[in-house]
Amino acid sequence: xxxxxxxxxxxxxxxxxxxxxxxxxxxxxxxxxxxxxxxxxxxxxxxxxxxxxxxxxxxxxxxxxxxxxxxxxxxxxxxxxxxxxxxxxxxxxxxxxxxxxxxxxxxxxxxxxxxxxxxxxxxxxxxxxxxxxxxxxxxxxxxxxxxxxxxxxxxxxxxxxxxxxxxxxxxxxxxxxxxxxxxxxxxxxxxxxxxxxxxxxxxxxxxxxxxxxxxxxxxxxxxxxxxxxxxxxxxxxx
Numbered sequence: 001x002x003x004x005x006x007x008x009x010x011x012x013x014x015x016x017x018x019x020x021x022x023x024x025x026x027x028x029x030x031x032x033x034x035x036x037x038x039x040x041x042x043x044x045x046x047x048x049x050x051x052x053x054x055x056x057x058x059x060x061x062x063x064x065x066x067x068x069x070x071x072x073x074x075x076x077x078x079x080x081x082x083x084x085x086x087x088x089x090x091x092x093x094x095x096x097x098x099x100x101x102x103x104x105x106x107x108x109x110x111x112x113x114x115x116x117x118x119x120x121x122x123x124x125x126x127x128x129x130x131x132x133x134x135x136x137x138x139x140x141x142x143x144x145x146x147x148x149x150x151x152x153x154x155x156x157x158x159x160x161x162x163x164x165x166x167x168x169x170x171x172x173x174x175x176x177x178x179x180x181x182x183x184x185x186x187x188x189x190x191x192x193x194x195x196x197x198x199x200x201x202x203x204x205x206x207x208x209x210x211x212x213x214x215x216x217x218x219x220x221x222x223x224x225x226x227x228x229x230x231x232x233x234x235x236x237x238x
Contacts, residue, residue, distance in 0.1 A: 044068065054078065055104060078107050095233055097213040098122060101179055105172075123209045125180035126216060129159040133204070137188050141196040148189040149182060156181070183213055187220035
């Protein structure tokens with residue numbers, strides 16, 4: 001793949017940037033004067049409350065005499081401390097990804113049947129649309145996997161037969177498909193990155209329906225497709 005070369009010279013770009021800076025500076029004190037938020041942050045660095053949710057809570061500090069005091073961080077999903085979830089998965093040798101995904105979506109921990117059915121459903125949704133791998137991933141490699149994930153999600157819009165329907169059923173369908181397909185996109189993007197930027201071998205292994213998400217990732221990134229169950233169980237918490 002050839003690299004796009006900008007027709008704008010460095011000298012022209014420098015000159016234009018200097019011109020831009022003449023009339024586009026903002027007085028720092030104006031942010032406080034007009035109580036303007038910088039993104040989703042208050043002036044003291046604390047987060048701006050933009051909505052109400054019971055899905056997730058992050059605790060990283062407490063206020064003492066008007067000052068922020070850092071404390072050991074805590075991540076809470078649906079009222080459950082994430083540390084408790086991790087300890088439970090580790091002590092019982094459970095895979096964690098699917099049950100945490102269910103918890104975030106539906107608000108409670110799944111029972112065994114719900115977890116088994118949900119894991120099987122994700123496995124059935126892992127395959128990408130026809131020609132997507134070649135057209136969207138292999139023909140446009142990226143050195144940044146997160147960049148490739150973001151662009152691929154946007155591209156999936158064109159492959160969705162009903163992308164603009166905001167009904168609960170359709171949004172849930174899209175959410176479940178993305179949960180299943182993101183690991184597939186990630187591993188394929190990694191393989192293409194290896195070939196294009198590091199000049200190493202690329203291998204695209206077929207997806208196995210009996211694999212959970214962690215097993216799918218390890219199966220895809222290992223040349224010999226070999227991994228232990230302990231490796232797969234530890235993958236989500238790495």
